[in-house]
Amino acid sequence: MRELSPAQRHKARVLAELATASAEPGGPTTGSQYELQLYQLAEDRRRLKNIHSIKSKIALKAQLLPNYHAWIDAVLTAGKGGQDDVFTTILVWSIDAGDYKRAAQMAGYAMAHKMTLPDQYNRDIPTMLLDEFSEAFLHGKLAEDPAQAESILEQIGQLTEGSDVPDQARAKLHKALAHAQLQLADGDDDKPDLVGQSLNYAQSAYRHLQRALELFQGVGVKKDIEILERRLKKAEHG
Structure with missing residues (x-):
């Protein structure tokens, strides 16, 4: 995923805020911007699946996390607690990659809104x-x-x-x-x-x-x- 320009990042943030703000508490997050994030997440998960080294997986997660910053910022700023598999997956990745302060902030939001992890994690x-x-x-x-x-x-x-x-x-x-x-x-x-x-x-x-x-x-x-x-x-x- 190529790096976005400042103008593109701003546009992505605005669209993300609109998408997250429209999701009802506990209901599904929807919309084209969310679908794009899910598509990107699926692509990144495929890349990770092809790597056997745990250290290499963690390094790649750290490299990929900035691609989701606009979306996560939007959820934390404008989200109403809609279920969001992108957010909860990036929460796990943030811990894995050592971004503990950010992960703790995300954890507060996820717990406040009783969010769930995608099925592959087999844990609450x-x-x-x-x-x-x-x-x-x-x-x-x-x-x-x-x-x-x-x-x-x-x-x-x-x-x-x-x-x-x-x-x-x-x-x-x-x-x-x-x-x-x-x-x-x-x-x-x-x-x-x-x-x-x-x-x-x-x-x-x-x-x-x-x-x-x-x-x-x-x-x-x-x-x-x-x-x-x-x-x-x-x-x-x-």
Whole structure:
């Protein structure tokens, strides 16, 4: 897909806003502009299907995402909550590609309007958000910025709080949030002593680890809890 000129981008944004604004809450998104987006998405999904390397898939998704910016901006600005397979697919791609701030913004809209994922994902949006953002921290690039990670993970926890999701998914989020807070507690110098704000982070992390274990015994935090208990006792006794 060739890069659009500024005038073409503006026109695409206006048309997209008209299309998204016309969709009723919970109803299907329709119109020629949406059909064009669906066609482009189908073409891009075919390209991705032909790639076997996960890293290469992620790189291609990052390259393709700007082609959907006008549509996503329009949904966030003018959308009324119509079901939109383009939006929800790009939400997943944004997490995959490491555009976490944008993905969290999209997650808020998707949850507010009870949107669903296309059939090929075999999960609902709350479960997907818990799984993918947790993985992004535990095994991905979200861990590179623990302060941003803590903020985003807390946001995802709040967005999905009332949702019926597998305990394993919720436990994984608590584990990821605990590890983000432990990074903040340790700081850049990996200090062994817990004082002040570091102690607050560590205490909060301990609560998240305990909750993770309550939800799912196999979440893999028992060793973390033992180590943190020793550190907290040491801090308590000075």
